[in-house]
Amino acid sequence: MTDATPRYLVGVDGGGTGCRAAIADLTGRLLGQGAAGPANATTDLAQTIVNVRVALDAAAVGLPAGALKHSVAHVGLAGVLDGDIARAVAEELMMRNVTVTDDRAISVAGALGARDGVLAAIGTGSTLAAQRGDSILRIGGWGLNLGDQASGAWLGRELLEHALLVHDGLADGCALSTAMLEAFGGPGGIVRFASKARPADYAAFAPRIVAAGQAGQAAGRLLMLRGAAYLMDALAAMEFGRDDVLCLTGGLGPHYAEHLPEEVRTRIIAPEGSALDGALALAKAAFERGTGR
């Protein structure tokens, strides 16, 4: 049916905070954008479908009716943990040519484009992905309880743990840990804070750690180097080499650059684009392969 011939590219980037959609012509020229509420497919599938639909409709305003039906789409959402969830989302969206993946796939495509390399996304949490041609290897992203090393939440928690060791005489004091002990009125206050703290609460201390590390203060520098050591372990496990580039994103990512060794630092590049750019790029690639389903 000629009726189904693709005329547009569609990209969607969805996460726990909100989702964004973009529509472009077949050359990738942007025609419209839209945004809506949360779209984590595991947290709430029904809400996710509604919000993605709202964002898509907003992006398509001003285009001919039925534009979305004549498109090749790539939808990247948080919470797409396996093929079953991806299929469920694709069915509910009722678009002809749609590929559904998790949001890391579009983050990598956006940041690295077609280049081989590693994306280290380090904000409140942390996750790494290595792209080699068509394959993506992932490391981390397990959450603060047992992982998220080098993340903002991890840095904040390490600082408070360090402050308690200082109080007990098991670690050398420093301006930063002394400030924490004073701010909380002693170790009891820190323990009470931790009993209710969520990752974002710990991550609120990350900027002070970054600043202390930049100023060369002992504890700040130690924690940043500990995070950098994790990143180096991950790069080694991904066999990061001379042909790879490294992209550091998120609120914390770029701050690790100065704590990485010279041979890695020289391979750092700025991200080519956003995760939404990545979704559009993957839709374009699917269209060009003629496999946009």
Added chain:
Amino acid sequence: MTDATPRYLVGVDGGGTGCRAAIADLTGRLLGQGAAGPANATTDLAQTIVNVRVALDAAAVGLPAGALKHSVAHVGLAGVLDGDIARAVAEELMMRNVTVTDDRAISVAGALGARDGVLAAIGTGSTLAAQRGDSILRIGGWGLNLGDQASGAWLGRELLEHALLVHDGLADGCALSTAMLEAFGGPGGIVRFASKARPADYAAFAPRIVAAGQAGQAAGRLLMLRGAAYLMDALAAMEFGRDDVLCLTGGLGPHYAEHLPEEVRTRIIAPEGSALDGALALAKAAFERGTGR
């Protein structure tokens, strides 16, 4: 008033699981014991008073009426965080000569008696106390979020974190981490477990870690040595020396002995008695000093 002359010694040991009381004559000979429900003074003061009373009354069965009024008592309870809580408990108990402290004071008195040394109580949580004459220096006991190093919960959580690093290729695999990954059906299962796990849930894996350490398996041995390194740091901060003894109690404590260096290992002694024995001993000391109020 001769009516108030002490004729008995009373000891109470209370914690989050239950409380126990003991009555002895003025030489320390045991006359009766009783037990009741939880007695953590911070968690629930009213319930604590009721349960301690029940345990005391049960211990006094068969003794002359009013025996408790003619006693010198030491009550050691979890959750006695400061002097205000201690005074509140003492007032509510309405006994003439009663001293209220936290449960660590009676644990130290029970385990070490009058000897100088260190008590390392390591079960689901961990806490250390150094006794030098009349003074007690405490280290740790901050809970699993930011502390409790070397504890059963800490060991279990370290194992699961290690298993995720193994999955990501950032740590060498071993029988124990492989078994955990299989038991949980992969890293996702481990992350889901951790999202709801309480310290006791993590501590359930400690016996397997102890056994692996004893068998010389890499991961088990590594984790036990990491816990032992924390204990050595704490001993150094407490200036553990030639005149000190070391008492390792709790479900995990004794298992660290084989991972400590020779010069420390030779100073390990079995606990002289229980925390309840310690409470009675502190009551006896107060009576002998004539300061049992």
